[in-house]
Amino acid sequence: MTKRISILGSTGSIGVQTLDVARNLGLEVLGLTANSNIDLIEKQIIEFRPRFAAIMDEKLAADLGKRVKNSGTEVLYGLEGVNIVAAMDEVDTVVSSIVGIAGLIPTLEAIRKGKIIALANKETLVTAGQIVMNEASRCGARIIPVDSEHSAIFQSLMGNDSRGVSSIILTASGGPFRGRSFDELKQVTLEQALKHPNWSMGSKITIDSATMMNKGLEVIEARWLFGLGPDKIRVLIHPQSIIHSMVEYIDGSVIAQLGSPDMRIPIQFAITYPERFDNGFARLNLLETGKLTFEKPDLAAFPCLRLACEALEAGGTMPVALNAANEMAVSLFLNKRIAFTDIPSIIEQTMGKHNVNTNPCINDIIEVDKWARDVARSLS
Numbered sequence: 001m002t003k004r005i006s007i008l009g010s011t012g013s014i015g016v017q018t019l020d021v022a023r024n025l026g027l028e029v030l031g032l033t034a035n036s037n038i039d040l041i042e043k044q045i046i047e048f049r050p051r052f053a054a055i056m057d058e059k060l061a062a063d064l065g066k067r068v069k070n071s072g073t074e075v076l077y078g079l080e081g082v083n084i085v086a087a088m089d090e091v092d093t094v095v096s097s098i099v100g101i102a103g104l105i106p107t108l109e110a111i112r113k114g115k116i117i118a119l120a121n122k123e124t125l126v127t128a129g130q131i132v133m134n135e136a137s138r139c140g141a142r143i144i145p146v147d148s149e150h151s152a153i154f155q156s157l158m159g160n161d162s163r164g165v166s167s168i169i170l171t172a173s174g175g176p177f178r179g180r181s182f183d184e185l186k187q188v189t190l191e192q193a194l195k196h197p198n199w200s201m202g203s204k205i206t207i208d209s210a211t212m213m214n215k216g217l218e219v220i221e222a223r224w225l226f227g228l229g230p231d232k233i234r235v236l237i238h239p240q241s242i243i244h245s246m247v248e249y250i251d252g253s254v255i256a257q258l259g260s261p262d263m264r265i266p267i268q269f270a271i272t273y274p275e276r277f278d279n280g281f282a283r284l285n286l287l288e289t290g291k292l293t294f295e296k297p298d299l300a301a302f303p304c305l306r307l308a309c310e311a312l313e314a315g316g317t318m319p320v321a322l323n324a325a326n327e328m329a330v331s332l333f334l335n336k337r338i339a340f341t342d343i344p345s346i347i348e349q350t351m352g353k354h355n356v357n358t359n360p361c362i363n364d365i366i367e368v369d370k371w372a373r374d375v376a377r378s379l380s
């Protein structure tokens, strides 16, 4: 397949798996970015020979520049450098896989260049969904979801009239602590929270899966991607992670997408859409999988899901405050500064202090993000 891509966040879990897809399909990789992992990006540069690579820190970028000086890759730095990679003229598809709100500005940059966006960075739509979708339609950029649930919905909508949709059902594994009460969760350790039963992912999204904030962020992401009201988005616990999500139509039909829990499948589809290509990835064998089971989410044990739904209902900048408080609380938990159950408490208190701006611009969103981080930190 002839396709030219760039990857924002190439050293992360999604970035590395995207390079595996690129290797398989023989894609041209023209741009790579990372925050600070220059050892890994150096190896990626040597293998893929992109035109540009960008590192956030100027000193690390200078070090990387020396290491790869004969590779033909120009090393850039800072947000400006990442934005250059996001907006390269020669690129067809930009894979947006930076973690957190740090992915928002470069993704918007790619959207404004009318690129195809393979979107993994859910925080882009959580924090600025209205602006991002308006800009995509104004600039002719197409956003194809990478998140397995949204990819499943995207595929279950294909060939159907969206006016016939009754609801969408996002499935959730329930994470490592499914079945425990809120009181039992007070004692869980970082090591236990980092062990996801079905998926291997970056540390932030792994903790989000354990608190179920990940599903909450996905509800907000789905609201913007598919233009559906919150009342039409449902969550169902499905511990086996085989049905990735489903769409229920008004005539009673339910269309679902199934597959092995392997992120390379939705990553590949987002890049090759609407075509499909053979690959060597594991095939789903339902006889081996056995029973598929379903449960209601437990909102008392996992308040983060409830908080995300409340932030979506409140609208405006409330999801920005939710996301920033969550990023800060997760970072404090990863550094063993707070307990697991302090995460929802810090988020709820931060949201309680926030005065919603109902029609924010990007600068307002960045200001609220900073404000909510400061508040969340002060609550720890």
Ligand SMILES: NC(=O)c1ccc[n+]([C@@H]2O[C@H](COP(=O)([O-])OP(=O)(O)OC[C@H]3O[C@@H](n4cnc5c(N)ncnc54)[C@H](OP(=O)(O)O)[C@@H]3O)[C@@H](O)[C@H]2O)c1
Pocket: 008, 009, 010, 011, 012, 013, 014, 015, 033, 034, 035, 036, 037, 038, 056, 096, 097, 098, 099, 100, 102, 120, 121, 122, 123, 146, 147, 148, 199, 200, 201, 202, 203, 204, 205, 263
């Ligand atoms: N992992 C999954 O299976 C999965 C599934 C669905 C959706 N997603 C979404 O995809 C996104 C990426 O997830 P991930 O698990 O791949 O994360 P990850 O493994 O933590 O990787 C994050 C990437 O972003 C870079 N980065 C971190 N902070 C940055 C900053 N301030 N500025 C610029 N770059 C920065 C990292 O660079 P360094 O390596 O140098 O730190 C790395 O390349 C998240 O939004 C997540 O919710 C992930």
